[in-house]
Amino acid sequence: MKEGVISLDDHGLILEVLTAAEAKSKGIQDLKFYEGILVPGFVNTHCHLELSHLKGKIAKHTGLPGFVEQVIRQRQASDEEVIDAMEIADRDMYAQGIVAVGDISNKLISKEVKEISGIYYHTFIEAMGFNPEKAVDIMEAAKVMKKTYQPLNASIVPHAPYSVSDNLFAEIRKEAEENQDLISIHNQETLEENEFFEHKSGSFLKLYEFLGLNIDFFKATGKTSLQSYLPKLSPALKTLLVHNTMSNRADLDFAKANHPALYWCLCPNANLYIEDKLPELPLFLEAGLKITLGTDSLASNDQLSIVEEMKTLQQHFQIPLSTLLSWATINGAEFLGVEDRFGSLAIGKSPGINLLEFVDKDGEMWITGKIKRLA
Numbered sequence: 001m002k003e004g005v006i007s008l009d010d011h012g013l014i015l016e017v018l019t020a021a022e023a024k025s026k027g028i029q030d031l032k033f034y035e036g037i038l039v040p041g042f043v044n045t046h047c048h049l050e051l052s053h054l055k056g057k058i059a060k061h062t063g064l065p066g067f068v069e070q071v072i073r074q075r076q077a078s079d080e081e082v083i084d085a086m087e088i089a090d091r092d093m094y095a096q097g098i099v100a101v102g103d104i105s106n107k108l109i110s111k112e113v114k115e116i117s118g119i120y121y122h123t124f125i126e127a128m129g130f131n132p133e134k135a136v137d138i139m140e141a142a143k144v145m146k147k148t149y150q151p152l153n154a155s156i157v158p159h160a161p162y163s164v165s166d167n168l169f170a171e172i173r174k175e176a177e178e179n180q181d182l183i184s185i186h187n188q189e190t191l192e193e194n195e196f197f198e199h200k201s202g203s204f205l206k207l208y209e210f211l212g213l214n215i216d217f218f219k220a221t222g223k224t225s226l227q228s229y230l231p232k233l234s235p236a237l238k239t240l241l242v243h244n245t246m247s248n249r250a251d252l253d254f255a256k257a258n259h260p261a262l263y264w265c266l267c268p269n270a271n272l273y274i275e276d277k278l279p280e281l282p283l284f285l286e287a288g289l290k291i292t293l294g295t296d297s298l299a300s301n302d303q304l305s306i307v308e309e310m311k312t313l314q315q316h317f318q319i320p321l322s323t324l325l326s327w328a329t330i331n332g333a334e335f336l337g338v339e340d341r342f343g344s345l346a347i348g349k350s351p352g353i354n355l356l357e358f359v360d361k362d363g364e365m366w367i368t369g370k371i372k373r374l375a
Contacts, residue, residue: 041099041352042306043332046294053085054299064190065203097354123154135167155181161229169232187241270296292332321365
């Protein structure tokens, strides 16, 4: 809306959204003019706030198994160091115009940061364990953590297909269906993930060896990772597939046919950081998938900025800015179930207001990367 006018109260609640002509007809005098685009606050559907203290500590382009090993080796730090890093990351996300975050947690340590944050958080408590005999114990520990996170919103989710046994998938599904929870899972982040499920070969075997896990019980499915695990998740629940770097056309077709409530989260800067590869985005567009954006963690990204994620996608795929903005705002808000408050500039919402700078190239708007939070 060219020269559109947004009227807010002192708490950021939108009172009116007017065209320039409507504002003029009402005789509104107290206007502030901005050069750029006014957009709602951004929604980061995938973050690991707990890993903020690992910024700059893990080398780029290690591949996922190598990256996971390095996170395990370097994750230990004092609570003070971890909390300080999370507080800085939280403030930076707020300054970058992010209003809502889907955050992965393996511990309780992020709760106190989230409780005082200006950002809305939904915490995804990861249940992780490839040994089927330990599934019940793992799930009980996750339930205790979920209860302790109250009154903050949280749900128990599988970490990734290669780190969750069939028994644990069943426990997670039962809990999720009973509570109508949101689900999130790391999906096809590397070729080795598909290789492991199809043939039980590749570098994931070395990762299990490093972890001291005996996986004699596991049998190759002969199918890709997604086609192997997706039927274990409830098709009735909103589910976020994260990364999707190696998802192919057959995977997308299978997913659409078997799960009607899927959202697909792209974290392009993390994909480049770890694997130096991006998803085949034209396939996602052709399939008409519901796409959201995430930043992943500071262990795998130089910053937690949805604007920078949009900028990377625009540079590599020439995606129209209007499309990117829907991925960065309303789609993420719908997945998190907070679209009544966030995601669009509409009367009655408090979505946050950002000023986004752009340059005009042959009639197309290209993001510069500069962002200012106004409300």
